[in-house]
Amino acid sequence: MRFGGAETGAAGARGVGSLANQRVWGWGRQPVGETELRRPERLRDLYAAVSGEGTALARGLGRSYGDASFNSAGTTILMERIDRYVDFDPSAGVVECEAGVTIDDLVRHFVPRGFFPPVVPGTKHVTMGGAIASDIHGKNHHKDGSLARHLLDFELLTASGDIVTCSRDENPDLFWATLGGMGLTGVVTTLRMQMTPVASAYVEVDIDRAPDLDRTLELFHESDENYRYSVAWVDGLAGGRSLGRSILMRGNPAPSGDGRGLDVKRRKERSVPKIFPAALLNRTSVKAFNTLYYRRHPRQARGAVQHYEPFFFPLDAARDWNRLYGKRGFTQYQCVLPYEGGRDGLARILEFVRRETRGSFLTVLKRFGPGEADSPLSFPMPGYTLAMDIPWRGAALESALERIDAIVIELGGRVYLTKDARLSAESLRAMYDRLDEWLAVKRRVDPESRFVSDLGQRLGLVA
Ligand SMILES: Cc1cc2nc3c(=O)[nH]c(=O)nc-3n(C[C@H](O)[C@H](O)[C@H](O)COP(=O)(O)OP(=O)(O)OC[C@H]3O[C@@H](n4cnc5c(N)ncnc54)[C@H](O)[C@@H]3O)c2cc1C
Structure with missing residues (x-):
């Protein structure tokens, strides 16, 4: 039986199925933890699962990238059946x-x-x-x-x-x-x-091809307010004058009519084989793909009508695409940089990742509006958010990413914890200046640290 990103034997079919010593991981397929998995069928089973001895953590579908969704120190509770x-x-x-x-x-x-x-x-x-x-x-x-x-x-x-x-x-x-x-x-x-x-299940999409980072940001600032949805795919392997070249895909909800209704399209999600030769996904193949992808798009296109499915969830077309990175997996580094200093910070990070790592195989750039002022650990703040998928390479990559953390901290930005697998407790503190407020709430509602995750232990979020 398969539980999200964990491969396990059979769990009890009813009530609180429980399996000890199960290997689990997140979407990046590293790091790997070992935990007791429980899968309650209904709310009352959930209460029973949490009320026992030891530590616990809820897990959804394991789409966070690193070690946020499992608890190697105790029980991990699968929430997938609590879905009424x-x-x-x-x-x-x-x-x-x-x-x-x-x-x-x-x-x-x-x-x-x-x-x-x-x-x-x-x-x-x-x-x-x-x-x-x-x-x-x-x-x-x-x-x-x-x-x-x-x-x-x-x-x-x-x-x-x-x-x-x-x-x-x-x-x-x-x-x-x-x-x-x-x-x-x-x-x-x-x-x-x-x-x-x-009014419909469709989005009216405008495309703009930007030859470099400056034009990408210029387009964001010139016209993002005209669009409800905005994102840029960035060619993370292009350097020199093409650094930060991108395809901006921005759109608004489409009105109904002209064949556009409230239809749900069920795409068949293709599976990537369990043992995919990771060597096929390498800097050369991705560079070639990126160049083709960039050139395939027109300099400008207006009003293409797209169903919500490919517009919002293009990666879901391949169900287990994280296997493309092979056994060692990958990490996603997502940070936000405030607008002030953000342009230079983005250029420095893109160039650094291109030179000092195997490169980012998928790079996405967005703009954030105001964040939630009352939430101590919510990630968004006004600025640019850059997400880069980088093949995992152990200590060498860790030290490269620490140098990016330093740039992010210098500019007053932060890293998104749900994508993280390696940030240090010190860097977290430097990025989230209201961490102590959060820790005070944690101590009050969970004085004995019953809710624990591997991420929480690594980052000093649990005592
Ligand atoms: C391809 C891809 C694209 C993504 N794009 C985006 C994006 O554009 N924007 C964005 O913000 N995120 C994005 N994400 C990240 C994703 O939205 C988050 O990681 C989300 O939390 C995953 O949900 P999940 O159910 O899989 O939770 P899990 O990964 O299983 O868990 C994530 C965290 O939620 C906690 N949790 C789960 N259920 C509960 C519960 N019932 N009560 C309390 N805590 C709980 C876990 O303890 C864990 O800390 C993307 C992820 C992938 C794989």
Whole structure:
């Protein structure tokens, strides 16, 4: 039987199935942990799973890249079966559901009813619990903020065994510490969220090809406000005058009509073989692909109509694409740099990664609007966010990434914890200046550190 990113033997089919000593990992396939896996079938089983001895952590679909989603020191609780809908108010567009409901579920159920989730990441295979714990952002952050802005409230199962309602008015410090709190304040059991009304399942997309970083940023600043969704694919292997060359893909929700309805398209997701020869994905092959991809796009195209599926979730076309990186896996380095100094910081980082690592095989650049001022660990802040997928290379890569951390810290930026597998506790402190506020909430609601993850231990988030 397969549990998300963990390969295991059979778990009990009913109630709290439990398997000891299971190897688990995140989307980057490294690092690998070992944990007891439990998979409750319903909420009452979840309470039982958390109420035992030892430490625990909730896990969604394991789409965080590093060690955020498992607890080698104890139990990891799979939330995938805690996925029931509780209520939907069509007049207000408010959905209430359990935390194991995924973005995929939401899209399939609500697009035909004229609603879309307010924030979606680059894959639809994430649970709402995982989305809250990371306070996810989407291509619309510059307009609509992160998930926090659209959540009405959620219920949190805390270390004391109590279920606590968290909202802006009720237990607000716990509400804000859980958003971005990487599962370490408790287990989100249910939530209420404002959905976004849509007239169709389509997006009207404009394409711009930018020959270098300056033009990419110029286009962002000139015209991003005209678009609800904005993202740039960057050729991470191009250097010299082409450093930062990109394809900007920006769009707005399409009106209905002309054959555009509220249809859900189920693409067949192809699987990458379990044993994929990682050597096929290398700097030369990716460089050739990037050049083709860049040139294949017109300098400018306007108003192409695209279904939401390829626009928001292009990578989901291949289900296990993380296997392309082979056994050693990869890491994603995602940082945000404030606008001031951001342009030079981006140039330095892109050039450094190109020269000092095997290179970033997939590079994405976005702009953030205002962050959530009340949330100590939420990642977004106004600025540029750069995400780079880099093949894992052990200590050599770790020390290269530490040098990028230094640039990020110098410019007042930060790294996204849900993508992280190697940041140090010292660098975390230098990046998140309200860390002590978060730690104070953690100590109050979980004085004995019952909620633990490998990431939490590495970063000093648990005692
Ligand atoms: C291809 C790809 C593209 C992505 N694009 C984006 C993007 O554009 N924007 C973005 O913000 N993120 C993006 N992500 C990251 C992803 O959205 C987050 O890592 C998300 O948290 C994954 O959800 P999950 O259900 O898989 O959670 P997991 O990876 O299983 O867990 C992530 C964290 O959530 C916690 N958690 C899970 N369930 C609960 C719960 N019920 N209660 C409390 N804590 C819980 C875990 O303890 C862990 O700390 C992307 C990931 C991939 C693989």
